[in-house]
Amino acid sequence: MSANLEQSFVQQLQANQNIIHKICRLYTSGEDEHKDLFQEITIQLWKAFPKFRGESKFSTWAYRVALNTAITLYRKSTRMVSTTEYDTTKHFFKEEDYNYEEEEQIKLMYKAVHQLNDIEKALVFMYLEDKDYEEISETLGISEVNARVKMNRIKGKLKKILNP
Amino acid sequence: MEGLDLLKKDWKKNENSFEQVSEKQIYKMIHKSSSSIVKWIFIISLLEFVVWTLLSFCMKDTEVMQKFNSYHVEHIMLPFTIIWYVGLAYFLFQFFMNHRKISTTDNSKILILNIIRTRKTVHQYVWFNIIYVILSSIVVMFIQLNYDQDILNMISEFDKKGNVAIIYAIYIALTIVFLSIFVGFIWLFYKLIYGILLKRLYKNYEELKKIDF
8 A cells, every 4th residue: 555545544543533542432441452442443444444535524434434343343352451440530620620529420421331232332422422313323224213212222221320 | 411411521521631642653553463353253264264175185085085986986976076166166255255345334234244244154164064074974874885895794794694784773873973973073163163253243233133123
Protein backbone atom coordinates (compact mmCIF):
# COMPACT_ATOMS: atom_id res chain seq x y z
CA MET A 1 0.00 0.00 0.00
CA SER A 2 1.31 3.39 -0.90
CA ALA A 3 2.95 5.74 1.54
CA ASN A 4 0.33 8.39 0.75
CA LEU A 5 -2.49 6.08 1.71
CA GLU A 6 -0.68 5.22 4.90
CA GLN A 7 -0.12 8.86 5.76
CA SER A 8 -3.70 9.80 5.02
CA PHE A 9 -4.96 6.96 7.20
CA VAL A 10 -2.66 7.72 10.13
CA GLN A 11 -3.61 11.41 10.10
CA GLN A 12 -7.34 10.74 9.97
CA LEU A 13 -7.17 8.07 12.62
CA GLN A 14 -5.10 10.27 14.89
CA ALA A 15 -7.72 13.01 14.60
CA ASN A 16 -10.60 10.59 15.23
CA GLN A 17 -8.99 8.32 17.80
CA ASN A 18 -11.43 9.19 20.56
CA ILE A 19 -14.06 7.04 18.84
CA ILE A 20 -11.84 4.01 19.41
CA HIS A 21 -10.96 5.02 22.96
CA LYS A 22 -14.63 5.32 23.79
CA ILE A 23 -15.38 1.84 22.44
CA CYS A 24 -12.44 0.47 24.41
CA ARG A 25 -13.81 2.14 27.53
CA LEU A 26 -17.02 0.12 27.23
CA TYR A 27 -15.58 -3.19 26.08
CA THR A 28 -12.48 -3.54 28.21
CA SER A 29 -11.80 -3.40 31.89
CA GLY A 30 -8.14 -2.58 32.20
CA GLU A 31 -5.48 -0.40 30.67
CA ASP A 32 -3.66 -3.32 29.02
CA GLU A 33 -6.87 -4.60 27.49
CA HIS A 34 -7.73 -1.07 26.37
CA LYS A 35 -4.42 -0.82 24.52
CA ASP A 36 -4.83 -4.30 23.05
CA LEU A 37 -8.31 -3.61 21.67
CA PHE A 38 -7.21 -0.17 20.46
CA GLN A 39 -4.45 -1.84 18.47
CA GLU A 40 -6.72 -4.52 16.98
CA ILE A 41 -9.27 -1.89 15.93
CA THR A 42 -6.48 0.18 14.35
CA ILE A 43 -5.28 -2.86 12.38
CA GLN A 44 -8.80 -3.69 11.21
CA LEU A 45 -9.43 -0.07 10.19
CA TRP A 46 -6.18 -0.06 8.25
CA LYS A 47 -7.07 -3.32 6.52
CA ALA A 48 -10.46 -1.93 5.50
CA PHE A 49 -9.13 1.51 4.58
CA PRO A 50 -8.35 0.81 0.88
CA LYS A 51 -12.09 0.22 0.40
CA PHE A 52 -13.01 3.47 2.14
CA ARG A 53 -14.08 5.73 -0.70
CA GLY A 54 -14.79 8.84 1.27
CA GLU A 55 -18.52 8.63 0.48
CA SER A 56 -19.21 8.87 4.16
CA LYS A 57 -17.25 10.68 6.82
CA PHE A 58 -14.15 8.91 8.12
CA SER A 59 -15.70 8.91 11.59
CA THR A 60 -18.98 7.30 10.44
CA TRP A 61 -17.06 4.60 8.63
CA ALA A 62 -14.70 4.10 11.58
CA TYR A 63 -17.62 3.67 14.02
CA ARG A 64 -18.83 0.61 12.19
CA VAL A 65 -15.48 -1.10 11.71
CA ALA A 66 -14.43 -0.35 15.29
CA LEU A 67 -17.67 -1.59 16.79
CA ASN A 68 -17.61 -4.72 14.64
CA THR A 69 -14.08 -5.42 15.79
CA ALA A 70 -15.09 -5.11 19.44
CA ILE A 71 -18.18 -7.29 19.00
CA THR A 72 -16.92 -9.99 16.69
CA LEU A 73 -13.24 -10.01 15.86
CA TYR A 74 -11.54 -9.21 19.10
CA ARG A 75 -10.21 -12.10 21.11
CA LYS A 76 -9.07 -11.25 24.56
CA SER A 77 -5.56 -12.48 24.93
CA THR A 78 -5.51 -15.19 27.59
CA ARG A 79 -2.00 -14.17 28.49
CA MET A 80 -3.27 -10.83 29.61
CA VAL A 81 -4.13 -10.81 33.26
CA SER A 82 -5.37 -7.39 34.01
CA THR A 83 -3.45 -6.15 37.00
CA THR A 84 -4.41 -2.53 36.56
CA GLU A 85 -8.15 -2.55 36.55
CA TYR A 86 -9.06 1.00 35.90
CA ASP A 87 -11.64 3.13 37.45
CA THR A 88 -13.59 4.39 34.47
CA THR A 89 -14.41 7.64 36.13
CA LYS A 90 -11.09 8.36 37.80
CA HIS A 91 -9.93 11.32 35.74
CA PHE A 92 -13.29 12.66 34.75
CA PHE A 93 -14.06 15.04 37.54
CA LYS A 94 -12.77 18.52 37.74
CA GLU A 95 -12.69 19.85 41.26
CA GLU A 96 -15.01 22.78 40.65
CA ASP A 97 -17.96 20.64 39.64
CA TYR A 98 -17.36 17.77 42.00
CA ASN A 99 -20.62 16.29 43.13
CA TYR A 100 -20.20 13.27 45.35
CA GLU A 101 -23.67 11.83 44.87
CA GLU A 102 -23.57 12.25 41.11
CA GLU A 103 -20.09 10.77 40.92
CA GLU A 104 -21.21 7.69 42.82
CA GLN A 105 -24.18 7.26 40.51
CA ILE A 106 -22.05 7.59 37.41
CA LYS A 107 -19.56 5.07 38.78
CA LEU A 108 -22.39 2.64 39.38
CA MET A 109 -23.75 3.26 35.88
CA TYR A 110 -20.39 2.43 34.31
CA LYS A 111 -20.20 -0.74 36.37
CA ALA A 112 -23.72 -1.69 35.32
CA VAL A 113 -22.98 -1.05 31.63
CA HIS A 114 -19.91 -3.27 31.91
CA GLN A 115 -22.17 -6.12 32.99
CA LEU A 116 -24.23 -5.94 29.78
CA ASN A 117 -23.53 -8.30 26.91
CA ASP A 118 -21.60 -7.26 23.77
CA ILE A 119 -24.66 -6.35 21.71
CA GLU A 120 -26.31 -4.40 24.51
CA LYS A 121 -23.07 -2.47 25.00
CA ALA A 122 -23.10 -1.60 21.29
CA LEU A 123 -26.60 -0.18 21.62
CA VAL A 124 -25.65 1.78 24.72
CA PHE A 125 -22.54 3.08 23.00
CA MET A 126 -24.50 4.39 20.03
CA TYR A 127 -27.11 5.86 22.35
CA LEU A 128 -24.40 7.72 24.28
CA GLU A 129 -23.01 8.89 20.95
CA ASP A 130 -26.40 10.33 19.96
CA LYS A 131 -26.74 8.03 16.96
CA ASP A 132 -30.26 7.80 15.62
CA TYR A 133 -32.12 4.50 15.50
CA GLU A 134 -31.71 4.31 11.73
CA GLU A 135 -27.93 4.23 12.08
CA ILE A 136 -28.10 1.85 15.05
CA SER A 137 -30.25 -0.58 13.08
CA GLU A 138 -28.01 -0.34 10.01
CA THR A 139 -24.85 -0.89 12.02
CA LEU A 140 -26.10 -3.94 13.89
CA GLY A 141 -28.30 -5.41 11.17
CA ILE A 142 -31.54 -5.28 13.16
CA SER A 143 -34.79 -3.45 12.44
CA GLU A 144 -35.29 0.11 13.67
CA VAL A 145 -38.38 -0.76 15.70
CA ASN A 146 -36.63 -3.64 17.41
CA ALA A 147 -33.60 -1.47 18.13
CA ARG A 148 -35.91 0.91 19.99
CA VAL A 149 -37.60 -1.92 21.87
CA LYS A 150 -34.22 -3.37 22.84
CA MET A 151 -32.93 0.01 23.98
CA ASN A 152 -35.91 0.39 26.31
CA ARG A 153 -35.29 -3.07 27.67
CA ILE A 154 -31.66 -2.22 28.30
CA LYS A 155 -32.70 0.86 30.23
CA GLY A 156 -34.91 -1.39 32.34
CA LYS A 157 -32.13 -3.90 32.80
CA LEU A 158 -29.73 -1.18 33.93
CA LYS A 159 -32.25 0.06 36.45
CA LYS A 160 -32.54 -3.48 37.79
CA ILE A 161 -28.78 -3.85 38.09
CA LEU A 162 -28.60 -0.54 39.94
CA ASN A 163 -31.56 -1.25 42.23
CA PRO A 164 -31.69 -5.00 42.69
CA MET B 1 -31.47 13.39 35.65
CA GLU B 2 -30.82 9.72 36.18
CA GLY B 3 -29.63 6.52 34.57
CA LEU B 4 -28.34 6.57 31.03
CA ASP B 5 -28.89 10.30 30.59
CA LEU B 6 -26.65 11.03 33.52
CA LEU B 7 -24.07 8.74 31.97
CA LYS B 8 -24.48 10.51 28.63
CA LYS B 9 -23.80 13.87 30.25
CA ASP B 10 -20.60 12.50 31.77
CA TRP B 11 -19.70 10.73 28.52
CA LYS B 12 -19.96 13.96 26.53
CA LYS B 13 -18.14 16.02 29.10
CA ASN B 14 -15.17 13.69 29.10
CA GLU B 15 -14.92 12.57 25.52
CA ASN B 16 -11.63 14.36 25.07
CA SER B 17 -10.07 13.09 28.26
CA PHE B 18 -8.23 10.15 26.76
CA GLU B 19 -4.48 9.97 26.61
CA GLN B 20 -3.79 10.59 22.93
CA VAL B 21 -1.93 8.11 20.75
CA SER B 22 0.65 9.76 18.51
CA GLU B 23 0.91 9.35 14.73
CA LYS B 24 4.17 7.53 15.26
CA GLN B 25 2.48 5.01 17.53
CA ILE B 26 -0.30 4.48 14.98
CA TYR B 27 2.31 3.83 12.27
CA LYS B 28 3.80 1.17 14.52
CA MET B 29 0.40 -0.38 15.21
CA ILE B 30 -0.63 -0.80 11.59
CA HIS B 31 2.52 -2.80 10.92
CA LYS B 32 1.78 -5.24 13.68
CA SER B 33 -0.11 -8.38 12.90
CA SER B 34 -3.72 -8.86 13.83
CA SER B 35 -4.78 -11.37 16.46
CA SER B 36 -8.43 -11.34 15.44
CA ILE B 37 -10.72 -14.32 15.59
CA VAL B 38 -11.01 -14.31 11.77
CA LYS B 39 -7.28 -14.73 11.44
CA TRP B 40 -7.28 -17.62 13.90
CA ILE B 41 -10.19 -19.28 12.16
CA PHE B 42 -8.41 -18.91 8.81
CA ILE B 43 -5.17 -20.43 10.10
CA ILE B 44 -6.86 -23.30 11.94
CA SER B 45 -9.12 -24.04 8.97
CA LEU B 46 -6.20 -24.15 6.57
CA LEU B 47 -4.37 -26.46 8.97
CA GLU B 48 -7.40 -28.74 9.00
CA PHE B 49 -7.46 -28.91 5.21
CA VAL B 50 -3.75 -29.71 5.19
CA VAL B 51 -3.96 -32.34 7.94
CA TRP B 52 -6.94 -34.18 6.43
CA THR B 53 -5.40 -34.08 2.97
CA LEU B 54 -2.02 -35.27 4.25
CA LEU B 55 -3.70 -38.08 6.19
CA SER B 56 -5.30 -39.34 3.02
CA PHE B 57 -2.06 -39.15 1.09
CA CYS B 58 -0.15 -40.93 3.84
CA MET B 59 -2.69 -43.74 3.76
CA LYS B 60 -1.86 -44.38 0.12
CA ASP B 61 1.58 -45.86 0.82
CA THR B 62 0.78 -47.95 3.84
CA GLU B 63 1.15 -51.72 3.81
CA VAL B 64 -2.59 -52.18 4.03
CA MET B 65 -3.13 -50.08 0.91
CA GLN B 66 -0.39 -51.93 -0.97
CA LYS B 67 -1.97 -55.23 -0.10
CA PHE B 68 -5.26 -53.73 -1.12
CA ASN B 69 -3.92 -52.79 -4.53
CA SER B 70 -3.02 -56.42 -5.11
CA TYR B 71 -6.73 -57.32 -5.14
CA HIS B 72 -7.14 -55.34 -8.38
CA VAL B 73 -10.36 -53.68 -7.38
CA GLU B 74 -9.59 -50.33 -9.03
CA HIS B 75 -13.03 -50.26 -10.62
CA ILE B 76 -14.55 -50.09 -7.14
CA MET B 77 -12.03 -47.67 -5.66
CA LEU B 78 -11.77 -45.23 -8.58
CA PRO B 79 -15.15 -43.55 -8.00
CA PHE B 80 -14.15 -43.11 -4.34
CA THR B 81 -10.89 -41.42 -5.30
CA ILE B 82 -12.69 -39.11 -7.73
CA ILE B 83 -15.33 -38.18 -5.15
CA TRP B 84 -12.57 -37.41 -2.66
CA TYR B 85 -10.73 -35.02 -5.01
CA VAL B 86 -13.95 -33.32 -6.13
CA GLY B 87 -14.91 -32.91 -2.47
CA LEU B 88 -11.59 -31.36 -1.56
CA ALA B 89 -11.74 -28.92 -4.49
CA TYR B 90 -15.35 -27.97 -3.71
CA PHE B 91 -14.79 -27.33 -0.03
CA LEU B 92 -11.56 -25.40 -0.57
CA PHE B 93 -13.29 -23.19 -3.14
CA GLN B 94 -16.24 -22.59 -0.82
CA PHE B 95 -13.92 -21.82 2.07
CA PHE B 96 -11.97 -19.16 0.17
CA MET B 97 -15.12 -17.61 -1.28
CA ASN B 98 -16.69 -17.38 2.17
CA HIS B 99 -13.52 -15.98 3.66
CA ARG B 100 -13.42 -13.24 1.02
CA LYS B 101 -16.93 -12.20 1.95
CA ILE B 102 -15.90 -11.30 5.49
CA SER B 103 -15.86 -7.53 5.70
CA THR B 104 -15.74 -5.35 8.78
CA THR B 105 -17.77 -2.71 6.95
CA ASP B 106 -20.84 -4.97 6.77
CA ASN B 107 -23.39 -4.76 9.52
CA SER B 108 -22.61 -6.85 12.60
CA LYS B 109 -25.21 -9.51 11.87
CA ILE B 110 -23.96 -10.18 8.33
CA LEU B 111 -20.34 -10.06 9.49
CA ILE B 112 -20.91 -12.68 12.19
CA LEU B 113 -22.93 -14.82 9.79
CA ASN B 114 -20.15 -14.73 7.20
CA ILE B 115 -17.55 -15.74 9.76
CA ILE B 116 -19.74 -18.60 10.96
CA ARG B 117 -20.28 -19.68 7.33
CA THR B 118 -16.54 -19.96 6.79
CA ARG B 119 -16.32 -22.28 9.75
CA LYS B 120 -19.34 -24.24 8.57
CA THR B 121 -17.57 -25.04 5.30
CA VAL B 122 -14.65 -26.52 7.19
CA HIS B 123 -17.03 -28.37 9.46
CA GLN B 124 -18.76 -29.82 6.41
CA TYR B 125 -15.37 -30.81 5.00
CA VAL B 126 -14.62 -32.69 8.21
CA TRP B 127 -17.99 -34.47 8.02
CA PHE B 128 -17.31 -35.24 4.38
CA ASN B 129 -14.10 -36.93 5.49
CA ILE B 130 -15.78 -38.81 8.34
CA ILE B 131 -18.55 -40.10 6.05
CA TYR B 132 -15.93 -40.91 3.46
CA VAL B 133 -13.95 -42.95 6.01
CA ILE B 134 -17.09 -44.80 7.13
CA LEU B 135 -18.24 -45.61 3.59
CA SER B 136 -14.81 -46.62 2.39
CA SER B 137 -14.34 -48.80 5.49
CA ILE B 138 -17.54 -50.62 4.64
CA VAL B 139 -16.38 -51.07 1.04
CA VAL B 140 -12.93 -52.21 2.23
CA MET B 141 -14.59 -54.68 4.59
CA PHE B 142 -16.68 -56.01 1.75
CA ILE B 143 -13.66 -56.30 -0.55
CA GLN B 144 -11.54 -58.03 2.08
CA LEU B 145 -14.25 -60.53 2.84
CA ASN B 146 -14.41 -61.37 -0.85
CA TYR B 147 -10.86 -60.94 -2.10
CA ASP B 148 -8.35 -61.33 0.76
CA GLN B 149 -6.90 -64.83 0.54
CA ASP B 150 -6.06 -65.04 4.25
CA ILE B 151 -9.58 -64.09 5.24
CA LEU B 152 -11.12 -66.36 2.63
CA ASN B 153 -9.06 -69.26 4.05
CA MET B 154 -10.18 -68.44 7.55
CA ILE B 155 -13.80 -68.26 6.45
CA SER B 156 -13.64 -71.65 4.75
CA GLU B 157 -12.07 -73.19 7.87
CA PHE B 158 -14.83 -71.80 10.06
CA ASP B 159 -17.31 -72.90 7.42
CA LYS B 160 -16.09 -76.49 7.76
CA LYS B 161 -16.74 -76.31 11.49
CA GLY B 162 -20.17 -74.90 10.72
CA ASN B 163 -19.83 -71.56 12.53
CA VAL B 164 -19.03 -69.13 9.72
CA ALA B 165 -21.43 -66.57 11.20
CA ILE B 166 -19.00 -65.98 14.10
CA ILE B 167 -16.21 -64.77 11.84
CA TYR B 168 -18.54 -62.35 10.06
CA ALA B 169 -19.89 -61.10 13.37
CA ILE B 170 -16.40 -60.53 14.78
CA TYR B 171 -15.27 -58.78 11.64
CA ILE B 172 -18.27 -56.45 11.51
CA ALA B 173 -18.10 -55.77 15.25
CA LEU B 174 -14.42 -54.85 15.04
CA THR B 175 -15.11 -52.45 12.17
CA ILE B 176 -17.96 -50.81 14.07
CA VAL B 177 -15.87 -50.42 17.23
CA PHE B 178 -12.97 -48.93 15.29
CA LEU B 179 -15.24 -46.48 13.44
CA SER B 180 -17.06 -45.46 16.62
CA ILE B 181 -13.82 -44.67 18.40
CA PHE B 182 -12.60 -42.73 15.38
CA VAL B 183 -15.79 -40.68 14.96
CA GLY B 184 -16.11 -40.13 18.70
CA PHE B 185 -12.59 -38.81 18.94
CA ILE B 186 -13.04 -36.42 16.00
CA TRP B 187 -16.39 -35.23 17.37
CA LEU B 188 -14.86 -34.46 20.77
CA PHE B 189 -11.93 -32.66 19.18
CA TYR B 190 -14.22 -30.44 17.15
CA LYS B 191 -16.51 -29.71 20.07
CA LEU B 192 -13.44 -28.33 21.77
CA ILE B 193 -12.21 -26.26 18.81
CA TYR B 194 -15.71 -24.94 18.16
CA GLY B 195 -16.17 -24.13 21.81
CA ILE B 196 -13.02 -22.07 21.94
CA LEU B 197 -13.36 -20.32 18.59
CA LEU B 198 -17.02 -19.68 18.09
CA LYS B 199 -18.67 -19.45 21.48
CA ARG B 200 -18.70 -15.66 21.61
CA LEU B 201 -19.69 -15.30 17.96
CA TYR B 202 -22.65 -17.63 18.33
CA LYS B 203 -23.70 -15.88 21.52
CA ASN B 204 -23.69 -12.47 19.83
CA TYR B 205 -25.41 -13.81 16.73
CA GLU B 206 -28.16 -15.38 18.83
CA GLU B 207 -28.55 -12.09 20.70
CA LEU B 208 -28.98 -10.16 17.42
CA LYS B 209 -31.46 -12.73 16.16
CA LYS B 210 -33.38 -12.56 19.42
CA ILE B 211 -33.73 -8.79 19.12
CA ASP B 212 -35.38 -9.15 15.74
CA PHE B 213 -37.95 -11.75 16.76
